[in-house]
Amino acid sequence: MLERAMIERVLGRIWAGTRIADDFSAICATGGRFSGTESERRAVEWLAVRLAEASGQAVQRETIPYRGWTRGLSCVRAGGREWPATALGRSPSTPEGGLTAKLLDLGRCTPAQIAAAGAAVRGAILLARHEYMLGTGHMHRRRKYEAAREAGAAGFLIACHEPGLLPVTGSAGDGMPGNLPCAGISAEAGAALAALSGQTITMVTNGVFEDRGADNLFATIAGQGTELVVLSAHIDGHDLAQSAIDNASGLACVIAIMEAIRDEVPGLARGVQAALFNIEEWALLGSAAHLAQLPEAERARRVLNVNLDSLAGAEGLTALTSGVPGMAAFLRAALAPAGLHLPVAEPFFGNSDHANFLRHGIPALRLAAGYDMPDSNLKYLLTPADTADKVTGQQLKYAAGVAALLVLAGCASAEPPVPRMDAETARRVTTPQA
Ligand SMILES: [Zn+2]
Known part of the structure; x- marks a missing residue:
């Protein structure tokens, strides 16, 4: 159970802060961040500096080789x-x-x-x-x-x-x-x-193929034990516009959360790792390669993934849980102390990085705005209209506050917050419905 004063401190920092909207604008200003472009490289450099500053930790880079492609x-x-x-x-x-x-x-x-x-x-x-x-x-x-x-x-x-x-x-x-x-x-x-x-x-x-590398970025704040909650968002987007909702919103929230919880996590049972994945828009290549090359003992340390993808552009959030056993109960317990509640959607959505954690049996959820709201600004995803004007600062703060509570609750519990899945359960929750 989280200490009341901690919840107030963390939500206070998020709601009273002004930086999240500036960070969001700065990320959007890097452009659409299509992997392999100058825009994506600018974003990686900006994020590496800002994530280190916000978390107070050194940032690790992991370069993933991949078959790149330039659109003609x-x-x-x-x-x-x-x-x-x-x-x-x-x-x-x-x-x-x-x-x-x-x-x-x-x-x-x-x-x-x-x-x-x-x-x-x-x-x-x-x-x-x-x-x-x-x-x-x-x-x-x-x-x-x-x-x-x-x-x-x-x-x-x-x-x-x-x-x-x-x-x-x-x-x-x-x-x-x-x-x-x-x-x-x-x-x-x-x-x-x-x-x-x-x-x-x-x-x-027309398009040109070329072998390239893309950088994932990580910053880890240690807790009392060795286990970790992974807070993720993808860096890259498409070169049609600013990829603002998808996913400058998630990136700005990860930074705000790390800044708001950095002084709290060292006293909790487990630590938090911010994971900014690249080449997500390429069938989740960045997170897939990262998880595949982690030693089994490292994967075992990761007990929960909270994945932030497209968090603004509509009021409210939905937790996409893929029906992971125990996840809905964890969400209720984590948010109740702040009087909050999230709607849950159980169908599997394999189109963001949480899917790769699930495939390894690691309980994972994605937070997203606009679920079943086809008239919301989320309709502009993957089009040239996914621009900064579709998002409000308040939507970002709400999302960051909710996600921060989930991360803190995941770090604080005595036992892992959600049971690890066996191979059969992992296969079941990652099977798309007909
Ligand atoms: Zn996305």
């Missing part, structure tokens, strides 16, 4: 018009002159719809729809893309769900041979193309 110009030519397009991360380039094939509009383009379309899929360019990222029944673009690839499609287009000529992005495929050219287009382009389903169109994607 893309477009779709159909019905005598040309539409701008944004190649999805790690899309192969189309041949000289583009990929010309029959267009097949499959609506949402779920694996079931792709299967129902049968032989017509083979050799076609499929038109899919992007979906609001945070809600019941959401199907991730990657599942649609992979079903399209397995069914023998030749190309993959995904239209934004939000009008306003906003292309949508994200990543798909793994950068290896056998992937499909894939690109995001605006809702308006999607509507125009849907009318041409069955006709021949041309899509052009």
